[in-house]
Amino acid sequence: MSTQSNQFQQMTGRKVLITGGLGFIGSNLVHRYLTLGAQVTVYDCLDTHSGGRLFNIEDVKDDITIRVNDILNFEKLCEEVRNQELIINCAASTSHAHSMKEPWFDQDVNSKGMINLLEAIRRFNPEARFLHLGTTTQLGPLQYQPADEKHPEFPTDIYSANKSVAEKYALIYTKAHNIDATILRVSNVFGPRASIHSPEFTFNNYFVGLALQNKKITVYGDGAQMRNVLFIDDVVNALSLIAQEPKSKGEVFLLAGDQHYSVLEIAQQTVEQIGSGEVANIPWPEERKRIDVGDAIISNKKIKSLINWQIEDNLQTGLIKTKEYYQSCLEKYLTL
Ligand SMILES: NC(=O)c1ccc[n+]([C@@H]2O[C@H](COP(=O)([O-])OP(=O)(O)OC[C@H]3O[C@@H](n4cnc5c(N)ncnc54)[C@H](O)[C@@H]3O)[C@@H](O)[C@H]2O)c1
Numbered sequence: 552m553s554t555q556s557n558q559f560q561q562m563t564g565r566k567v568l569i570t571g572g573l574g575f576i577g578s579n580l581v582h583r584y585l586t587l588g589a590q591v592t593v594y595d596c597l598d599t600h601s602g603g604r605l606f607n608i609e610d611v612k613d614d615i616t617i618r619v620n621d622i623l624n625f626e627k628l629c630e631e632v633r634n635q636e637l638i639i640n641c642a643a644s645t646s647h648a649h650s651m652k653e654p655w656f657d658q659d660v661n662s663k664g665m666i667n668l669l670e671a672i673r674r675f676n677p678e679a680r681f682l683h684l685g686t687t688t689q690l691g692p693l694q695y696q697p698a699d700e701k702h703p704e705f706p707t708d709i710y711s712a713n714k715s716v717a718e719k720y721a722l723i724y725t726k727a728h729n730i731d732a733t734i735l736r737v738s739n740v741f742g743p744r745a746s747i748h749s750p751e752f753t754f755n756n757y758f759v760g761l762a763l764q765n766k767k768i769t770v771y772g773d774g775a776q777m778r779n780v781l782f783i784d785d786v787v788n789a790l791s792l793i794a795q796e797p798k799s800k801g802e803v804f805l806l807a808g809d810q811h812y813s814v815l816e817i818a819q820q821t822v823e824q825i826g827s828g829e830v831a832n833i834p835w836p837e838e839r840k841r842i843d844v845g846d847a848i849i850s851n852k853k854i855k856s857l858i859n860w861q862i863e864d865n866l867q868t869g870l871i872k873t874k875e876y877y878q879s880c881l882e883k884y885l886t887l
Contacts, residue, residue, distance in 0.1 A: 563588035571642030578607035602746030622664040646751040650710035661713035696848035742783030743876035762828035774815030781808040782869030807849035824870035
C-alpha cells in the first residue's frame with residue numbers, strides 16, 4: 552500500500568461501480584477499492600480491441616460482482632448504476648490506430664457510450680459521484696509547453712477526438728443536471744495488468760512486453776519526442792484522492808507524472824530494468840507519423856494544487872515493479 556494510504560477514506564460497505572474494470576487501469580482500481588473495503592461491481596464487455604482480460608481480476612473474482620456487458624446496452628447500464636455511490640468510467644475503445652480504421656465503432660463506444668452512462672446516472676442515480684478518464688492526446692500537437700488545462704484541443708486521431716467530446720458531455724451534464732462529474736485526462740500509464748502484447752495500446756507497455764520476451768524494441772525516427780509517463784500505482788492514488796475531493800466537481804485535470812523522457816530513453820530504460828531485449832531506430836510508418844503529436848510536456852500543477860498527491864514511482868522504480876508482476880504470469884498477457 553502507498554505511503555499516502557492514511558489519506559484514503561475507508562469505503563467499508565460502500566458501493567463502487569467500475570466500468571471497464573477488467574482493463575488495465577480499471578482492474579487496478581478494483582484492487583484498490585477492495586482494499587478500502589468497498590463493494591465493487593465491474594461492468595465490462597471484454598471488447599476485443601481493448602485491453603480487458605479476466606485474469607486481471609482472477610485473484611479477487613469471488614469478492615466482486617462482474618457484469619459482462621456493453622456500455623452501449625443502455626438498459627443493462629441503467630440497472631447497474633442504481634445505488635452506486637461512486638462510478639468510475641474506464642470503459643473505452645482504447646486503440647488510437649483502431650479508431651482510425653473503424654471510426655464509427657470508436658464513436659459508438661467512446662462518445663455514444665458516454666451519453667449512455669451520463670443519461671443512466673441522470674435518470675437513476677443523480678447523486679452518484681462520477682469520475683471519467685480522458686486522455687492528454689485530446690490536446691493534439693502542443694502549442695505551448697508544459698501544457699495545462701487551458702491548452703486548446705486539436706486531437707489528431709479519432710479516439711482522442713471522441714474522448715474530447717465525451718469529456719464535454721460530462722461537463723454539460725454537470726452544469727445542466729448537477730451531475731457530480733470530474734474528468735482526469737491521463738497520459739502514458741505503465742505497470743502491472745496493462746496489455747503488453749500489441750503496439751495498438753500505450754507504447755511503453757508494448758516496450759515492456761517486447762523486453763520481457765527478449766525481443767527488439769523498435770523506435771520510430773530518432774525517438775527524441777518527449778513523453779510523460781506515470782506508474783499505475785500513482786494513477787490509482789490520484790484517482791482515489793480526487794474521488795473524495797468535493798472541490799473537483801465539474802473540473803478537468805491533466806493527470807501526468809513529474810518527469811518527462813524521450814521515447815528513446817523510455818525504450819533504453821525498459822531494456823535496462825527488464826534486463827533483456829535491445830533497441831533499434833526505424834523509419835516512421837506513414838500512418839503513425841500522421842497522428843503523432845510530437846513532444847508532449849504536460850503540467851500536473853492543477854491537480855497537485857487541489858489534492859495532496861505525492862508521486863512515489865519514477866520510470867526506473869516503476870519498471871522494476873512491473874517486471875516483478877509479469878515474471879509470474881507473462882503468458883497470460885501475450886495474447887488478449
Ligand atoms: N493506459 C493509458 O496510458 C491511458 C492513457 C490515456 C487515457 N486512458 C484512458 O483510461 C481509461 C482506461 O484505459 P485502460 O488503459 O485501462 O484501457 P484498457 O483497454 O486496458 O481497458 C478498457 C476496458 O474497457 C472495456 N470496454 C471497451 N469497450 C467497452 C464497452 N463498449 N462496454 C463495456 N466495456 C468496454 C474493455 O473491455 C477494457 O476492459 C480509458 O478511458 C482510456 O481512454 C488510458
